[in-house]
Amino acid sequence: QQQVKQSPQSLIVQKGGISIINCAYENTAFDYFPWYQQFPGKGPALLIAIRPDVSEKKEGRFTISFNKSAKQFSLHIMDSQPGDSATYFCAAGQAGTALIFGKGTTLSVSS
């Protein structure tokens, strides 16, 4: 029940295309859903996060869509650029506990 399942494991997108990464969770107590971005040789860094009181959050080219009833959330990267090539982790958490991370998606944006 503590797992966060992330898909796909890897993704190749053409420059200018839309990248979509999906995550699903089981624990209905989770109420914080961040996405982290990791470049090779670096630690993950927070990209964008959402709370379940909204169904969508947008920051620039990055959008989180959240479906509470389905217990799913996704990251959409619009107009994907080669500089977006990285590993993306979804996570879920609740107050007073550590985040549970998905296994990651390696995104490659071809120019």
Place this chain on the structure above:
Amino acid sequence: DAGVIQSPRHEVTEMGQEVTLRCKPISGHNSLFWYRQTMMRGLELLIYFNNNVPIDDSGMPEDRFSAKMPNASFSTLKIQPSEPRDSAVYFCASSPGLDYNEQFFGPGTRLTVL
């Protein structure tokens, strides 16, 4: 601020040796996390502390692993004895607290056990 500091950045050791990884969290942060990253398992939470107290160590793989946080500005992760399957990148992260706070990750320590 310098961010989360980890040392060493790279460690190569032989099977059976003791390995100590070090972490200095961001000043003022009350929560500290140790993660292990491998291709097979992704990012695994090993243990986390809040106000220097270990809260959950259920992710520590076996008794060969131990972690301490003697004060708010320093933590260690020790592996004794090390084994080849311990080879991974180990990250330390800190956050202001456990409630919906951004975790700031260090640059990681790449451990290779021969």
